[in-house]
Amino acid sequence: MSFPFQTNHPTIKYFDTAATCQLPESVIAAQHAYWEHAHANAHRGSHQLASAATDVWEGCRQQVATHLQVEMENISLQTSSTQALNLLALGLEGTVSAGQNVVVSAAEHHANWLPWQRLCQRRGAEFRVIPVAADTGELRNPTAYIDSNTALVAVSAASNVSGVVFDLAPLLSRASAAGAVTIVDGAQLAAHLDNGIATENVDAWVFSGHKCYGPTGIAGLYLSARMQRRLVPVILGGGMVESVTTDSFQAVSDIRRFEAGTPNVVAAAGLTAALQWLAKQPKQQQRLHGFRQQLYDAINNIAGSHILAPTAQHTLPLLSATFAGVHPQELAWALDQQGFAVRAGSHCAQPLMQHWQLSGCIRIAPGLHNSADEVSALAAALSVVVDILRG
Ligand SMILES: Cc1ncc(COP(=O)(O)O)c(C=O)c1O
Structure with a gap:
């Protein structure tokens, strides 16, 4: 090592x-190799280097899917957990209305607190906080915070302060049964997964590459098929459209509609190597x-x-x-x-x-x-x- x-x-x-x-070392080497052999713009050209860069980007999507044990079509690559959580909050804003509530826990990192707090303020929704026990660090009676007006639940899989790994299954199951969208901030847990993630009752699962022995500037975002249909792409630009006219545009039908702009391909090369390395430990x-x-x-x-x-x-x-x-x-x-x-x-x-x-x-x-x-x-x-x- x-x-x-x-x-x-x-x-x-x-x-x-x-x-x-x-x-x-292998993660640093993979990024150097990308710069020396495959640096170009992914998904933008048909020449050899553009294809090589596209392969690196899509290879990372596959490696993230393997790490989480989900399908590649459910993985979007973003730049950080913070960016992915903001993208979710902005893209779901229109689905939350006054009289509804959004549930988080008191243990959230600001990245999984501020976007939802702002969403609630903008939409006139209630921002509900599940208390956290000081002795065990566990969420206190979390299912009691879900009701028929719960639009969304966004909770961390593990606390970045106490390190407690939360038993989210009952909460997520209750939330799904109530028709709420469920989002898990997996930033701290991602490097410690044994068998991928449980996707039952989970609409989105977020993690950062740099907390998994990878570089900064890259993150994994699992999106269920239902979430992909519901989430509005908030960042528009190159790479996410099928066609554009003076009046309108047609986004691509797959998950790349959430990946507008030139992607951070070198970081993708690094994250692929990091997840491969992690799998050997x-x-x-x-x-x-x-x-x-x-x-x-x-x-x-x-x-x-x-x-x-x-x-x-x-x-x-x-x-x-x-x-x-x-x-x-x-x-x-x-x-x-x-x-x-x-x-x-x-x-x-x-x-x-x-x-x-x-x-x-x-x-x-x-x-x-x-x-x-x-x-x-x-x-x-x-x-x-x-x-x-x-x-
Ligand atoms: C639980 C949790 N969520 C979100 C984040 C934000 O991650 P990033 O800074 O990579 O966006 C962190 C970072 O410490 C974290 O620990």
Whole structure:
């Protein structure tokens, strides 16, 4: 397993994988190979290089479909989870009316909160928030928030703060039965899928390539056939039309009508390589969970520490914590001085911080590049640094 950033920066011990993964060598190589051998505009020309670029783009669509275990015709490639979620909110705006409600959870990342909040404000719909238990990190009685006026449910598959993986099946099933559209923000879960995604009762499932050991600028968006019919393309331009006249246009009938403009083909090359690489690391998830447990135990032993959702059952290999008397930003800064890259702040989840009455926390997210030695070093450094900061 080779990560070039480690060779170039041997003193950095990177624990911010939930924000962005470091890139394996094969992913960087795939992007170089694209630039050197296949760089052109996809879906725009019939010459050899244009065909090569188109193959790279469509190859990525296929690889994403394989990763999620869905059909390729249900996959659209976008630039980020944020962009995909906004595209969904704007494209569905006309389907939501006053008197209806849109349901999210208190654990949403801003990317899966703001687009729906704005939609509700514009349409006069109710913005409903499912509370999240502070001890287990689970959604509290989520099905109670669905009724016959629920137009849409948009929830994350796993929290980017607590790491809790939510049991969404009952909520999504109730929502579908009530006739609501269902959207899952899979940004944090996507790198940890064993057997693809469950598409039953799911209309859209979103993830970002850079959280799956791929590059930035590319994201996967699963759209059910029903959603493809319902969603209005909000970005118009080249590549998404069959015909254009002075009066009107006819969009292409397949999923490419949601992909107007020149696509980020080099990032597609990188994401394909990343998902292929990830598929070869099945046993590594266990190792990451071992790292999480080691860090959990170390933090738990520090007086005045508080791990978010401390009794969570099913989590991603990440955890967040606060330390009495220590500002999270100061802690992250002090750790950085020792070469440990961790994240501090509200993690683009201010509603969750308010819900749990926190001003911020540090998040530690190990990745497949980390060694056991790095984790042990961080576990040891935490108590030392916290003590120093407490004076
Ligand atoms: C749960 C969740 N949703 C959405 C996003 C937004 O992803 P991106 O910044 O790639 O658009 C993130 C990023 O941290 C996330 O953790």
